[in-house]
Amino acid sequence: MTSIRHHIPEDILASYVSGSLSYAFSLIVASHISLCKDCRARLETHEAVGGGLLEATKPAPVSADLLDNVLGALDAPFEAPRTFARQGPLPGPVVEALGGKPPVWRSLGMGIGQCVLQRSKNQSVRLLSIPPGQAVPDHGHRGLELTLVLKGAFSDETGHFGVGDLEVADEHLEHTPMALEGETCICLAATDARLKFNAFVPRMLQPVLGI
Amino acid sequence: LDAVSEQTLWLMAVRDRQDRQAFVNLFDYFAPRLKGMFIKSGLSAARAEDIIQDTMLNVWRKAHLFDPHRAQATSWIYRIARNRHIDVLRRENRPLPEELKIEDQPAEDASQIVALEMETxxxxxxxxxxxxxxxxxxxxxxxxxxxxxxxxxxxxxxxxTIKSRIRLGMERLRHEMKANTAS
Ligand SMILES: [Zn+2]
Ligand SMILES: [Zn+2]
Structure with missing residues (x-):
């Protein structure tokens, strides 16, 4: 396992902890934590604070029958919710988002493939597969874009990103991520706004591709 | 394990022996606090109790995943309750990280458990x-x-400090996993 150098920024982790982060970004956070024991420890630290607050909360009496209801249900048969284990480079949360099935890639041209996991008006999250040495067209951002490397590596104007690394891009960054030679790069990418492509062709294709 | 909180010992008893009395102790301790917390967050008493019921059932069903080297019972139960609370509020299943699980629990390392208790x-x-x-x-x-x-x-x-404690607990788990797969 490579060592991870780019982690979840504190404000994003905190929004995840408090439940205010969108589905798309939550999927990125949960996937990074599945790969990164540092950020898992940070998450569990937040939970220790939460536990401290819970312990200090003034108790409110519960209904007399609540305990009996719970005890009565302990032995009732139940269907354990399906859990999703890692599949190759895909961490459990991504496998869950795919419903346990392998990704179906659609071509974006230039050998780049995508598999949309969720898309709505305000957010989207997708898998991208970029052939070795291939660049994603140069673009800027209208909002926040989080990219988590699952396989291979890419580099752009800001640095080098290997397996487990998370890149945070916002309005201030324009970049041309390029997959490193040697191995196909698979990323999980989430945005809360459409990207701004500088070249005409990707801009024209944008509505079709839904990026 | 003198220095370990009784809540953590109860949860370990539920994990290791499906101890019902220990479970009732956990319920008596946590259910009213969870209700206090949920009411503070604006939930009605009835909705709060629905989430508490789900939470306590999950405590029973997921106890095998509890690792006192990484969390006190209080933090672990807070996590289950909060995840359920958030899913109910958002009406969707928020993505959660993979659980770290091991087939055979490694032997308890009392000093790590106690150190985490002290930091907490x-x-x-x-x-x-x-x-x-x-x-x-x-x-x-x-x-x-x-x-x-x-x-x-x-x-x-x-x-x-508590973060590095938790990390240490995970490191240990990782080593045990390696040892298990090697043998
Ligand atoms: Zn990290
Ligand atoms: Zn970008």
Missing amino acids: EKLRSALMRLRPEQRELVEKAYLGELSHSDIQAETGLPLG
Whole structure:
């Protein structure tokens, strides 16, 4: 396992902890934590604070029958919710988002493939597969874009990103991520706004591709 | 394991022997606190009790995943309750990280468990020492009513040491996993 150098920024982790982060970004956070024991420890630290607050909360009496209801249900048969284990480079949360099935890639041209996991008006999250040495067209951002490397590596104007690394891009960054030679790069990418492509062709294709 | 909180010991008894009395102890301790917490966050008593029922059932069903080297019972139960709470509020299943699980629990390392208890205790007393308005801020952030930009900077809570404790617990788990697969 490579060592991870780019982690979840504190404000994003905190929004995840408090439940205010969108589905798309939550999927990125949960996937990074599945790969990164540092950020898992940070998450569990937040939970220790939460536990401290819970312990200090003034108790409110519960209904007399609540305990009996719970005890009565302990032995009732139940269907354990399906859990999703890692599949190759895909961490459990991504496998869950795919419903346990392998990704179906659609071509974006230039050998780049995508598999949309969720898309709505305000957010989207997708898998991208970029052939070795291939660049994603140069673009800027209208909002926040989080990219988590699952396989291979890419580099752009800001640095080098290997397996487990998370890149945070916002309005201030324009970049041309390029997959490193040697191995196909698979990323999980989430945005809360459409990207701004500088070249005409990707801009024209944008509505079709839904990026 | 003298220094270990009774809540953590109860949860270990549920995990290891499906001990019902220990489970009732956990319920008696946590259900009213969870209700207090949920009511503070604006839930009705009835909805709060629905989530408490789900939470306590999950405590019973997921007890095999509890690792006292990484969390006290209180933190672990808080996590289950909060995840359920968030899913109910958002009406969707929020993505959660993979669980770290191991087929055979490695032998307990009492010194690691006790060290984590002590760090957590320090955190608790730091929480108690906060000025009331600061603590309210922290509470609101953890109930999702406030974005918590830099609680640590504002309140000086000692999160660094407890984080390295938890990491140590995970390292240990990783080593045990290696040893298990090697044998
Ligand atoms: Zn990390
Ligand atoms: Zn970008």
